[in-house]
Amino acid sequence: MNNCIPLIAQQMQRLVQRYFTAEPLLRYAELFIEDKLRETIRFGQLTVIHYQMFGGKSDEPYEAAAAVELFVLASDILDDLQDQDAPDKLWMQIPQPIAIHVATALLTLSQQAMLGSTVNDEIRIALLEMMNTQLLLAANGQMLDLANDITDEQSYLEMVKLKSATMLQLACMTGVLLAGQPWNPIVAEYAMEIGMAAQIQNDLRDLLRWDDKSDLLKKKRTMLTLYLIESEEEEDQWIKAYFQGDISMEDILLKRELFLETCERSGTILYGSVMSRMHYNRFEELLNSIHEISPWKPTFLSIINQEIT
Structure with a gap:
C-alpha cells in the first residue's frame, strides 16, 4: 500500500502547480505539502484502499486521495492557527494573514481536485x-x-464525532463513492469509531504532555480532564481549582510529577485506554461484517493501526 503514497504526493504537487499561479501562494503551498509528507498521508491511503475494496479498477483514486489530503492539510493549518499550540510548524512562523490565505486556498483546491477526480x-x-x-x-x-x-462525556463524544471522525468518514467514503458504490452506512459507522478511538488516544498523549499541547496547562476540557475535575478525592481538588482559575499556571508548573501520579492513581489513563479500545473493538466488529472486503483487511488494519497508535 505504501507504493500509493508517491502517487498521491505527485497529485498534490501537480494540483498546486496547476492552480496556484501567484508565486508566493505556490511557494508556501509547496512548503506546507512538504511538511505534510514528512508526517503521514494516511487519509489518502484510506481513500485508495476503499476504492479498491469496493471494486474500483482504474487509476482514478489518486487525485481524489490528493483532494482528501489537501482538505485535511488545510483543516490542520486552520486548527493550529486557532489553537496556537504548534509553534514549530511553518505556518505558525509566517504572518498569520498569509497562513490563513494559503489554508483557505488549499481548502478550495481540495474541492476542485475532487471535482476533477x-x-x-x-x-x-x-x-x-x-x-x-x-x-x-x-x-x-x-x-x-x-x-x-464541554460539560460531560456525552457532549465530548458528540464534539469528537463532528470534529475528528468526519475526516475519517470523508477519507473512507470518498473511495467507496468513487468506485461507483452508494453511501455505505457500515463504512460510515466504522470510520466514526476509528475517529473516536484515535482522538481518545490523542487526548491521552496531550494529557500527559508538558508543553504547548498540554491539555492540562491549556485548561482544555476533554473526556479525560473532565474525569479528573470530577474526582471527589480531596487530594485531587487542586486540578479543579486550576480549571476554575483559583490556582495560577506558575503554581501548576511545579506540580508535574504530582499530576502524572494523579493520572495514574485516579485511573484516568486506564479509563482513556479502555474507552479508546472499546471504540476500536466496535470498528473491528463492523469491519468483519463486510465479508467481501476480507482480502483487504490486513492492509487496511495496518493503516488504521498507524492512526490509532
Whole structure:
C-alpha cells in the first residue's frame, strides 16, 4: 500500500502547480505539502484502499486521495492557527494573514481536485455533496472545541464525532463513492469509531504532555480532564481549582510529577485506554461484517493501526 503514497504526493504537487499561479501562494503551498509528507498521508491511503475494496479498477483514486489530503492539510493549518499550540510548524512562523490565505486556498483546491477526480457526473456530484457535508460537520465540531465548554462525556463524544471522525468518514467514503458504490452506512459507522478511538488516544498523549499541547496547562476540557475535575478525592481538588482559575499556571508548573501520579492513581489513563479500545473493538466488529472486503483487511488494519497508535 505504501507504493500509493508517491502517487498521491505527485497529485498534490501537480494540483498546486496547476492552480496556484501567484508565486508566493505556490511557494508556501509547496512548503506546507512538504511538511505534510514528512508526517503521514494516511487519509489518502484510506481513500485508495476503499476504492479498491469496493471494486474500483482504474487509476482514478489518486487525485481524489490528493483532494482528501489537501482538505485535511488545510483543516490542520486552520486548527493550529486557532489553537496556537504548534509553534514549530511553518505556518505558525509566517504572518498569520498569509497562513490563513494559503489554508483557505488549499481548502478550495481540495474541492476542485475532487471535482476533477472522475468524469462520471453522477459520482462527481455525490463526492462534492459528501465533501461539503463533512466540511460543515467538522466546522461545527471545531466551533464546539474552540468554545471549550464541554460539560460531560456525552457532549465530548458528540464534539469528537463532528470534529475528528468526519475526516475519517470523508477519507473512507470518498473511495467507496468513487468506485461507483452508494453511501455505505457500515463504512460510515466504522470510520466514526476509528475517529473516536484515535482522538481518545490523542487526548491521552496531550494529557500527559508538558508543553504547548498540554491539555492540562491549556485548561482544555476533554473526556479525560473532565474525569479528573470530577474526582471527589480531596487530594485531587487542586486540578479543579486550576480549571476554575483559583490556582495560577506558575503554581501548576511545579506540580508535574504530582499530576502524572494523579493520572495514574485516579485511573484516568486506564479509563482513556479502555474507552479508546472499546471504540476500536466496535470498528473491528463492523469491519468483519463486510465479508467481501476480507482480502483487504490486513492492509487496511495496518493503516488504521498507524492512526490509532
